[in-house]
Amino acid sequence: MSSYQAALVVFVVGYSFFFCIYLWFCFNIKQKELRSFSRLTSYFTFVRNVSMDQEKRYAIVTGGNRGIGLEICRQLASVGVEVILTSRDQSRGEEAVEKLNASGLSNVVFHQLDINDPTSIACLVKFIQTCYGKLDMLVQVLDENVHLVTNFIREPYELGEKCLKTNYYATKTVTESLMPLLQLSRSPRIVNLTSTYGDLYWFHNEKLKKELEDIDNLTEERIEEIIQGFLTDFKAGKLQENGWPLTVSAYKVSKAALNAYTRLMARKYDNMLVNCVHPGYVITDMTSQTGFLTAEEGAKGPVMTALLSNNGPSGVYFDQTQIGSFSSKNLPYTIETPRWGHCETPPHAAGLDVLGSILRPKDFPPPGENPPPPGPLTQFDAKRQG
Numbered sequence: 134m135s136s137y138q139a140a141l142v143v144f145v146v147g148y149s150f151f152f153c154i155y156l157w158f159c160f161n162i163k164q165k166e167l168r169s170f171s172r173l174t175s176y177f178t179f180v181r182n183v184s185m186d187q188e189k190r191y192a193i194v195t196g197g198n199r200g201i202g203l204e205i206c207r208q209l210a211s212v213g214v215e216v217i218l219t220s221r222d223q224s225r226g227e228e229a230v231e232k233l234n235a236s237g238l239s240n241v242v243f244h245q246l247d248i249n250d251p252t253s254i255a256c257l258v259k260f261i262q263t264c265y266g267k268l269d270m271l272v273q274v275l276d277e278n279v280h281l282v283t284n285f286i287r288e289p290y291e292l293g294e295k296c297l298k299t300n301y302y303a304t305k306t307v308t309e310s311l312m313p314l315l316q317l318s319r320s321p322r323i324v325n326l327t328s329t330y331g332d333l334y335w336f337h338n339e340k341l342k343k344e345l346e347d348i349d350n351l352t353e354e355r356i357e358e359i360i361q362g363f364l365t366d367f368k369a370g371k372l373q374e375n376g377w378p379l380t381v382s383a384y385k386v387s388k389a390a391l392n393a394y395t396r397l398m399a400r401k402y403d404n405m406l407v408n409c410v411h412p413g414y415v416i417t418d419m420t421s422q423t424g425f426l427t428a429e430e431g432a433k434g435p436v437m438t439a440l441l442s443n444n445g446p447s448g449v450y451f452d453q454t455q456i457g458s459f460s461s462k463n464l465p466y467t468i469e470t471p472r473w474g475h476c477e478t479p480p481h482a483a484g485l486d487v488l489g490s491i492l493r494p495k496d497f498p499p500p501g502e503n504p505p506p507p508g509p510l511t512q513f514d515a516k517r518q519g
């Protein structure tokens with residue numbers, strides 16, 4: 134081998150050796166780069182997640198000035214949600230907010246809302262749009278229930294009509310008005326406060342019951358036809374004849390209609406969690422300060438539902454914190470003696486028959502009035518009948 138050939142071999146081997154080292158080096162760098170790139174992306178993902186977690190969430194609570202609504206405001210604010218406490222009365226609402234602020238919850242503000250006044254609703258929408266740009270939770274607590282205890286047996290038509298106007302129609306208007314702002318949230322939630330009185334157990338017209346249960350075929354128009362049919366029968370004294378609930382009828386129909394509307398909304402907006410919650414029998418003004426639960430305990434179900442994670446259920450009825458039924462086979466509550474709250478005048482002293490009427494089994498009117506509707510016997514009835 135000439136010296137020239139030997140030099141060539143050394144050059145080729147040397148070159149190959151260095152080329153291999155170069156390749157190995159490049160490959161390693163690339164891996165490192167890739168690793169650091171993925172580290173970078175995971176860092177950005179982390180930063181984005183943290184900022185998402187820290188992104189402020191805004192909740193409107195209607196009827197937030199007292200009772201369960203006030204407690205919902207307190208509990209949501211305690212976990213860092215920015216709460217807009219609404220009340221129809223400016224001074225009552227401001228007073229409630231002042232109390233919450235004074236307890237260290239500075240993340241609660243007041244805005245007036247009379248849900249029966251379209252100007253008031255528009256004003257709230259404008260406020261949320263301008264100040265926050267989106268809405269994450271709409272918790273609809275308020276309802277027209279002043280007549281619930283005082284007119285338990287004989288509910289005047291005018292109050293019944295007012296009850297449906299507020300509890301169904303106005304609640305629906307508020308929902309529709311705030312829907313565009315809810316759509317701007319990453320995790321929109323609607324929580325409608327309902328009651329065991331909205332259970333279809335109280336309806337004795339099987340055809341109507343089936344229609345309200347059949348959520349795949351039910352429409353908003355049909356719900357409204359049903360409400361109008363109820364009002365017509367209510368006025369004509371045909372509640373029993375046509376199988377409507379017989380006591381606090383309008384309240385029961387309003388909650389059943391709200392339940393059905395909640396389910397329709399859940400079906401229509403699959404990016405949202407839309408649910409209804411029965412808070413339990415809670416010691417508030419509505420129950421003349423009787424009940425089994427404090428407002429703090431009663432607020433737990435609605436708060437849990439407002440804070441459900443994105444994979445939570447939608448179109449569901451929660452009985453406090455447990456999923457329940459829209460149409461129970463048996464009496465949808467237990468018969469026990471309620472606890473007394475701090476009322477100055479106990480309901481019976483005020484001429485109200487809370488224990489005897491709210492806790493009366495089934496839809497049982499007093500003797501001499503409409504007889505109880507035919508239906509399956511509950512365990513309680515069976516015991517009573519020996």
Ligand SMILES: NC(=O)c1ccc[n+]([C@@H]2O[C@H](COP(=O)([O-])OP(=O)(O)OC[C@H]3O[C@@H](n4cnc5c(N)ncnc54)[C@H](OP(=O)(O)O)[C@@H]3O)[C@@H](O)[C@H]2O)c1
Pocket residue numbers: 195196197198199200201202220221222225246247248249273274275276277278299326327328329411412413414415416417418419420424
């Ligand atoms: N307490 C219970 O045992 C129980 C049981 C089942 C379901 N619920 C449901 O839980 C929710 C809250 O009940 P609660 O016991 O806390 O009632 P509450 O103590 O009587 O409070 C009712 C709230 O609604 C407001 N409101 C009533 N009518 C209104 C109207 N027309 N326009 C604007 N605001 C109105 C009241 O405001 P003002 O102060 O201005 O009157 C108040 O903030 C209701 O949806 C109720 O049906 C309660």
